[in-house]
Amino acid sequence: MMSRKMKVLLVVGGCLLTLIAFVYFRGWDGEEVKRDSIATVQELAKHPIYGKYSFGETDKVIDVGMQPLGLTISLISEAMKRDAILKAALAGQGLEIRFHPFFKGTESNFFLARGDLDVVLAGDMPTLTAASVYGITVGAQNRVGLNSIVAKRPLLIKELEGKRIGYAFGSTAHHNILQALHTEGLREADVRLIQLKVSDLPDALDHGEIDAFAAWEPTPTIALAKFDDFVIIHRGLASTYLYFSNTFADRYPKAVHQIVASQLRTINWLKRQKSNLRMACSWAMQAGKDFTGRDMVLSMEQYASLIERDLLTVENVSIIPRQDLETDGRLFRVP
Structure with a gap:
């Protein structure tokens, strides 16, 4: 039978496989980067913001790590917080859900590894790290952007x-x-x-x-x-992803399906009409201000335009192999 780790890599797909090759075969060779990363990990447990979080005292509370400063992650998370269908479905299993803001996915992963978080919305590199080091179940991809x-x-x-x-x-x-x-x-x-x-x-x-x-x-x-x-x-x-700790996914498979369904429901709701998109943008922009204490410089229209480009519109992206662009490559051999 195929292992869970292999299933995760297959779900995540070619993008993360490219990252695996880049990270493991090229390596991390910056001394300053190594020093900074160690300091960050050591300080996270006593972080002035995160140290005040109250994670679920029992396994009946689902703790989700999200990023108010991530374009689509913030929007999706804020809409899911308000999803009455999700809350009712989880309540039927005796569960409740809480969302916790973080600056970046690597910080969410720290608390995922400690068992404080059950679910994370993060970018491709944090997802790859979690899949390689901790073991996760990837539920969905929620953005392909720039x-x-x-x-x-x-x-x-x-x-x-x-x-x-x-x-x-x-x-x-x-x-x-x-x-x-x-x-x-x-x-x-x-x-x-x-x-x-x-x-x-x-x-x-x-x-x-x-x-x-x-x-x-x-x-x-x-x-x-x-x-x-x-x-x-x-x-x-x-790209960004929604993923679960394997412990949580194994224990509450129905809850996993309900949370993934909530994300899909959110995207369909955003597409339904402009007023829904504007409402969700206002939630996300306020969440960013609450987290950083700074006003969003972008207008509502600019924010909504970015969401439409990165989340609601699927575009074809042509990726031409580098060797084909060389002077002796295929493109120069076309008659």
Whole structure:
């Protein structure tokens, strides 16, 4: 019989398999990155925000980790919080659900590993890490969109050599940096990776503390709206997922189905009419403000436009192999 871990990898698909090859065969070689990651893990248990969370005292409480600063994750989570059908279905099993905000998926994974969280919504890199290290059941993919590298002037990726790049460690944007550098023959050691909160990246770039940053939406769009001289110099595909600890999935398979159904129900509800999308955007924008204490720079229309692009519209993305673009590649041999 196929193992659960193999099932997870098959569900997640080609995107994560690409990441596996990149991480395990290329490796992590930045000393600053290693130092930052260790400090982060050690401090999470006493985090000024997370240390105050009250996780379920019994196994009848489902604890969910989400990200108010993640475009589609925030929107879906806020709608699921208000899903009366989900609440009623879980109550029928004697269960209730609670949502806990985090800055990034790697932090959610820390609490998933400790047994505090049962469910996480996060990007592809945190999902890959959880599948490889902890063992999870992936229920659904909820976004395929773009992450961006932002700078104060147009730059080629190779011109980032020796530059300071802001990022959130272990995130999908972190992977985009590594991948972009790799395509130009650069290593992590060839740049200075500066770990920051995703909400602090735009101001850090404006103040000259970094030379560029990588982030997921809506942070790049917020940055461009706030600072006229900012430009996007690189974009990379990224995806987000809904996943469960294996312990929870084995114990409550019906609850897993109900939570996945709630996400699908949410997406269908958002597509039904514009007023639903605007209402959910208002919930997500308020959640982001409550979490960071900062107003959302984007208008409702801008936020809704990003959601339509990344979540509600499925587009074909042509990925042409690099070797086909070379001067002796297939495209140059076409008569």
